[in-house]
Amino acid sequence: MESQAIRDLVILGGGVNGAAIARDAAGRGLAVTLFEAGDIGGATSSASTKLVHGGLRYLEFGEVGLVRKALVERDLLLRAAPHISWPQPFLLPLLPGGRPGWMIAAGLFLYDHLARRREVPGACRVDLRAELAGGALKPELGRAFRFFDGWVDDARLVVLLARDARERGADIRAHDGAVRARLADGLWQVSGASGHRVAARLLVNATGPWAEATARDLLGLPDPPRLRLVQGAHIVTRRVNRTDEAFLLQQADGRIVFLLPYERDWSLIGTTETPVADPGAAAITPAEEAYLLAAANAVLARPLAPADIRHRFAGVRPLVLEEGKGDRETTRDWRFHHHAGVPATTVVGGKLTTFRRLAEDLVSALFPGTQPWTRQARLPGGDIPDLGGRTARANFLLWSRALKARFADHDPALVERLASLYGTEAEALLAGGLGARLPSGLFEAEAAHLRAREFARTEEDMLWRRTKLALTPERRPPHHLVHA
Numbered sequence: 226m227e228s229q230a231i232r233d234l235v236i237l238g239g240g241v242n243g244a245a246i247a248r249d250a251a252g253r254g255l256a257v258t259l260f261e262a263g264d265i266g267g268a269t270s271s272a273s274t275k276l277v278h279g280g281l282r283y284l285e286f287g288e289v290g291l292v293r294k295a296l297v298e299r300d301l302l303l304r305a306a307p308h309i310s311w312p313q314p315f316l317l318p319l320l321p322g323g324r325p326g327w328m329i330a331a332g333l334f335l336y337d338h339l340a341r342r343r344e345v346p347g348a349c350r351v352d353l354r355a356e357l358a359g360g361a362l363k364p365e366l367g368r369a370f371r372f373f374d375g376w377v378d379d380a381r382l383v384v385l386l387a388r389d390a391r392e393r394g395a396d397i398r399a400h401d402g403a404v405r406a407r408l409a410d411g412l413w414q415v416s417g418a419s420g421h422r423v424a425a426r427l428l429v430n431a432t433g434p435w436a437e438a439t440a441r442d443l444l445g446l447p448d449p450p451r452l453r454l455v456q457g458a459h460i461v462t463r464r465v466n467r468t469d470e471a472f473l474l475q476q477a478d479g480r481i482v483f484l485l486p487y488e489r490d491w492s493l494i495g496t497t498e499t500p501v502a503d504p505g506a507a508a509i510t511p512a513e514e515a516y517l518l519a520a521a522n523a524v525l526a527r528p529l530a531p532a533d534i535r536h537r538f539a540g541v542r543p544l545v546l547e548e549g550k551g552d553r554e555t556t557r558d559w560r561f562h563h564h565a566g567v568p569a570t571t572v573v574g575g576k577l578t579t580f581r582r583l584a585e586d587l588v589s590a591l592f593p594g595t596q597p598w599t600r601q602a603r604l605p606g607g608d609i610p611d612l613g614g615r616t617a618r619a620n621f622l623l624w625s626r627a628l629k630a631r632f633a634d635h636d637p638a639l640v641e642r643l644a645s646l647y648g649t650e651a652e653a654l655l656a657g658g659l660g661a662r663l664p665s666g667l668f669e670a671e672a673a674h675l676r677a678r679e680f681a682r683t684e685e686d687m688l689w690r691r692t693k694l695a696l697t698p699e700r701r702p703p704h705h706l707v708h709a
């Protein structure tokens with residue numbers, strides 16, 4: 226099957242970057258087709274630590290520009306999607322052998338002042354012994370800093386970007402990987418696994434950790450970018466956080482490990498840095514699991530055992546190859562690799578946090594004369610009314626409370642779950658009737674919404690990525706909803 230009109234842009238890869246580029250370009254009135262081999266956001270972009278952050282530790286490597294750029298994006302995303310993202314408080318305990326307190330204080334001061342901050346409070350010193358959260362930690366840990374970053378449901382973020390792109394006219398082809406691409410008479414002819422074919426003037430390769438192989442093998446380009454592939458693993462354990470505060474743990478090897486509250490009943494611990502060759506084979510190793518447990522147990526009053534692990538996942542960072550630098554120092558910034566003599570660009574690197582800016586910069590560069598528009602735009606479901614709250618999240622919590630009152634005949638925990646997944650679109654779901662509850666915990670209308678509007682096909686799409694129902698057997702409100 227061939228689409229009739231010539232497209233302005235064909236995008237390979239439906240992770241956060243490809244989806245954001247499709248959305249940005251479609252919103253500028255361009256004709257866009259995106260091919261994604263698997264589920265939308267099903268690869269790296271749903272295996273992240275889910276932080277919307279400047280990256281405090283990148284300041285150590287002098288990446289002030291990247292950190293500032295990411296901090297600006299942090300505030301913008303917290304406003305664009307207050308249903309799936311919120312301010313995340315962190316406690317950073319001072320540990321023997323770790324960075325000295327004055328250095329951390331200086332870093333946090335810079336972090337707080339690099340960009341305008343509307344959505345998150347600033348940093349301060351705390352005594353863990355006087356903090357509820359500190360109860361989870363060994364009693365000898367006392368001094369710490371509290372600071373804020375952002376959290377986002379990464380899998381839902383990508384789906385919402387792809388949806389917004391589709392609603393603005395993009396053709397989003399999930400489960401339809403590009404299997405053939407060739408340039409003829411100045412046009413890219415790309416075929417998907419389904420047999421669907423498009424012709425496009427420009428091609429963007431946004432296949433993340435597959436980008437080098439895609440450029441070389443599928444596109445047949447002689448100048449593929451060089452990538453360094455580094456796996457990062459996470460474990461999900463019984464909940465060890467006593468509050469909604471996360472811990473940032475300095476490691477003897479100079480790395481940091483995050484110990485985050487996750488959904489209502491779990492903690493998320495990550496991550497690692499293990500060089501890999503094949504992004505398709507990402508899987509946590511026993512050594513990574515042991516490393517993460519040891520990092521947590523070095524500070525926890527009640528240690529975690531392997532049996533406390535409920536779930537494990539791994540993703541592959543596609544880092545820009547920088548000769549002579551280790552994985553920790555390698556930049557998390559992105560590069561646009563414009564291939565010589567052909568209308569094709571490969572996106573290299575990047576972070577979840579910076580998807581919007583990456584897409585805006587790329588589409589502006591490829592289509593001069595078109596206008597950026599995403600800076601203040603909300604994502605689907607994120608158009609929460611201003612109810613007088615100080616922040617977008619405060620408005621969301623007020624709105625969610627009102628929704629529970631409006632649908633008082635429903636279990637408030639269920640209304641909260643729907644509000645925190647679908648934002649304002651929960652109203653239509655509730656008003657239209659949810660139908661029967663399926664054995665998976667999804668309601669009929671919800672499953673239909675996921676299939677029709679969120680590209681979901683399989684149980685895994687629905688229960689692990691669109692929702693986290695696979696993780697939590699009973700549906701109680703996620704912990705974060707009880708905090709203003």
Ligand SMILES: Cc1cc2nc3c(=O)[nH]c(=O)nc-3n(C[C@H](O)[C@H](O)[C@H](O)COP(=O)(O)OP(=O)(O)OC[C@H]3O[C@@H](n4cnc5c(N)ncnc54)[C@H](O)[C@@H]3O)c2cc1C
Pocket residue numbers: 237238239240241242243260261262263264265266267268269270271272273274275276277278401402403404431432433434435439443455456457458496539540541542543574575576577578579
């Ligand atoms: C462990 C880990 C933790 C991280 N934590 C954070 C964090 O907390 N905060 C943050 O900001 N960033 C974080 N990152 C970085 C962030 O997750 C990545 O930069 C981002 O997800 C990369 O997105 P992408 O779209 O480039 O790649 P992907 O999400 O991998 O998307 C590429 C897509 O291309 C598809 N594809 C491949 N070949 C083809 C083909 N031939 N045709 C069509 N499609 C194809 C794949 O199926 C895939 O879905 C983390 C990364 C890792 C690995």
